[in-house]
Amino acid sequence: MRTALILLFLLALASIPGSVIPQRNLNPLRVQRYFDAHKDLAPVLDRFSLFNVFSAPWFAAIYLLLFLSLAGCVIPRSWQHAKAMRARPPAPPRRLDRLPQTATWQTGLERDAAYAELRTALRRKRFRVDVHGTALAAEKGYLRETGNLVFHLALLLILIGVALGSLYGYKATRLVIDGKGFANTVGSYDSWKPGRYVKTSSLAPFTIQMDRFEASYIDSGPKAGQAETFVAHVRYRSQPGSSWHTDDIRVNHPLTFGTTKVYLVGHGYAPRFTVRDDDGQVVFQGPVPFLPTDGNFGSTGVIKVPDARPKQLGFSGFFLPTAVPSAQGFVSIFPGAKNPAVVLLGYRGDLGLDSGRPQSVYALDDRRLDKVATAALGVGDTMVMPGGKGSITFTGIDQWASFQVTYDPGKRLVLIATVVMIVGLLLSLRVRRRRVWVRADRDEAGRTVIEAGGLGRSDSGAFVDEFADLIAQLKEVTPPPAATTKE
């Protein structure tokens, strides 16, 4: 028990850095910033897995040791308890009057009759009763230990469920613009985090099409700008060839395909552009997802136009759903699109897409690009590049939503084990183990004298009252001698 106690405290202590130091799985961006700010310290922390505390080997060592000590304690105790459940309640001590709770009274019944009555009464109170020579031994509250064992075994089951989920489950994300969709295949995801034993060929074969994303915000008052609703209106089918259904995916309301669930986890704006090259040819047309950088959805994004001739065109932009001019240029003051504007920088040259170097779709590689133009556009406005060499038109706005697809086959086991754990916990904390012994004897005058003693084995004062109640009931079934003997 002492080992378990130390390991419990170690586990609590070991979790603390995970909440103080930024964690890769929660916020990779903050980890990156931490690396930039602490150039010497960060690599040292990284060597000790302090940016992945909860998957660190030393963290695993602590909880595995804890579960090992738990199993080492609970399994023998289950065995012992199984035997105890079948065993007879323990023999009475020689002197019942030494017990913490005692009572003595006389009855008019014969000794054997008294025994029979007492036995029935104790049984009725759901005590397990056994005859030990001249005394009755009774015990109840076995469920306390049962609950205790069930609680600890359920913890083991939870661990197994978590392990199942991380080995056989996967998590993937996909950004979808209004009117677009995706199928549940590895290739269609922006990020894909499979467990070790996931078979990519056996993913649930559904397809989702997002018709429209809708967000609404509080218009005025002290909470203006706070979001009221986010809804992705979607159509889906559970496999190719089956019929389409419509549904809304909202926060707290995922779309479910068996064990696979699709969650709405983010959203933003995708301004639409039309780009023409020097010849007036339309070389790009459509929405481009911009990533929000602040609470009012000021968002950054880039447009890459590799097909423009004679030179490639590129644009980096800042989108503002409700733009107002300020000292530092434009700022967005509201997350809804009340006065959309986009500030664009236009580049000409080589986008570097053929250089073999991997590129983000959200950043321009400006090493071989020349900045040639800049303008702030409202919807319908056009920025013409210098010398009339190409133009870009801000034609309107779409929205995008990002979805997370999660498959966790261990989830159900974890849920069931958790319910069992709570039931076990309640039993182990609320049920009290207690023992009562009763002995009936004849005194010198030949009268039957009953002596009772009780022992509450669990930590609670309530047994005092319970024993008093029990004695009152036992006295009822073994009434005192008739008035004549009183003289």
Place this chain on the structure above:
Amino acid sequence: MPANDGLSTLSDYLFVAAVLSYALAMLAYAADAAWGRRVETQSVAAVEPARVLVGAGASGSDLVTPQPPLTSTAEEAPSHVANLAIALTIIGWLVHAGALATRGFAEERLPFGNMFEFASAGALAVSSAYLVLLTRQKARWLGVAVMFTVVVMLGLAGTVLYTSAGPLVPALHSYWLSIHVTAAIISSGVLTVGSLAAVLYLVRLRYDANVVAGRTPGLSRIARLTPEPEVLDRTAYRVLAFAFPLWTFAVVAGAIWAESAWGRYWGWDPKETWAFITWVIYAGYLHARSTAGWRGKRAAWVAVIGYLAFLFNFFGVNIAIVGLHSYAGI
């Protein structure tokens, strides 16, 4: 305008009235403790020799130390001041409940949506837990500490954490808000009362040690009128053993909600991490109480550390750490 202005202003007035009533109750408890007649308690010596070794049990040690009852055998009628203190507590509780109810009606939702509302509801849970405890055992000795805590919580809520009434962010649009947050609030109230008993137990031990050693007890004098230490220790255990499954349920309900809102039932978000740390420490407390060498003082310290973790989870995580549980102002 989403929130009803008249009702939410009324709620703010009721809030202030509740703080006043609790503060007066605190003074009355203090007066009762200082000048009221000392509660007769059974002497420890009377129960000491009754240590017995009982039969060959099926498992474990059967050495049991009989415990003094939680309610003193020689009870005397509470003084007028004591009655006044309890009456003020009940009035404070009613007005406080009214403040939360009107705020809820003004917003047409459960008033558990931001730190202010959570702190206020948490304080209500603390005074409720104390009142429930009062019906089950003589626990007036906890009165000063409980009222002090409630007044401090409400003071913080009304000044630092205050946010005006309004609707919820979409992440909170779920019936799990009521289940998870209600469970968290109730368990935090019960945890607070249990932990205060543990603190008083430690203070009382210090006071007794000072008296035995012949030193003048300093600040520990505040515990001189509490019942004997065993009663404090067992009260703390009873209350914390009641709180622990509630806390477990609150965390589990949170995990179920997280599964439907964020796509995973557990993700080591800072709030989750500290809920876990709190849970582990209180689990340690329950174990410590049945581990030789840890009973009593050490176990009580574990409970106090658990409560500090809980407090950090409530205030520190929202204010100092970036995580998913940040919303609505703070």
